[in-house]
Amino acid sequence: MGNTIFSKIINREIPAKIIYETDNILAFYDINAQAPTHVLIIPKVEIPTILDFNKNKHSELLVEMFEAAIEIARKEKIDRTGFRLVINCNSEGGQEVYHLHMHILGGRQMNWPPG
Numbered sequence: 001m002g003n004t005i006f007s008k009i010i011n012r013e014i015p016a017k018i019i020y021e022t023d024n025i026l027a028f029y030d031i032n033a034q035a036p037t038h039v040l041i042i043p044k045v046e047i048p049t050i051l052d053f054n055k056n057k058h059s060e061l062l063v064e065m066f067e068a069a070i071e072i073a074r075k076e077k078i079d080r081t082g083f084r085l086v087i088n089c090n091s092e093g094g095q096e097v098y099h100l101h102m103h104i105l106g107g108r109q110m111n112w113p114p115g
């Protein structure tokens with residue numbers, strides 16, 4: 001089950017530096033960090049994009065992803081200085097891996113507008 005590289009990380013078929021895990025959620029450091037802290041938070045079930053979000057099936061999961069982001073921000077000590085949460089969607093949104101994920105980026109000044 002699962003077609004993306006993130007499924008392989010969930011199934012421990014390829015390694016990742018895991019920082020947070022529950023029954024439903026996994027978070028690990030991005031392999032190509034864009035900031036001193038760059039972590040990806042993913043649901044263990046495969047949801048290709050945020051467009052596939054289903055209120056009845058996934059509401060609690062999304063809440064858990066936000067809870068994970070808060071805990072990771074505290075763990076990484078970027079909660080006070082600040083951080084950014086990003087979900088890329090489809091090609092113009094810059095999505096490369098079609099398994100829903102939230103980026104948490106921090107440890108440097110973020111700019112706006114994003115590239």
Ligand code: AMP
Pocket residue numbers: 005016028029030031032033040087088094095096097098
């Ligand atoms: P996105 O462009 O939003 O789909 O983000 C995909 C992210 O996954 C990128 O930031 C990649 O650097 C990251 N990534 C790809 N493969 C791995 C991997 N094996 N371990 C950790 N992060 C990865």
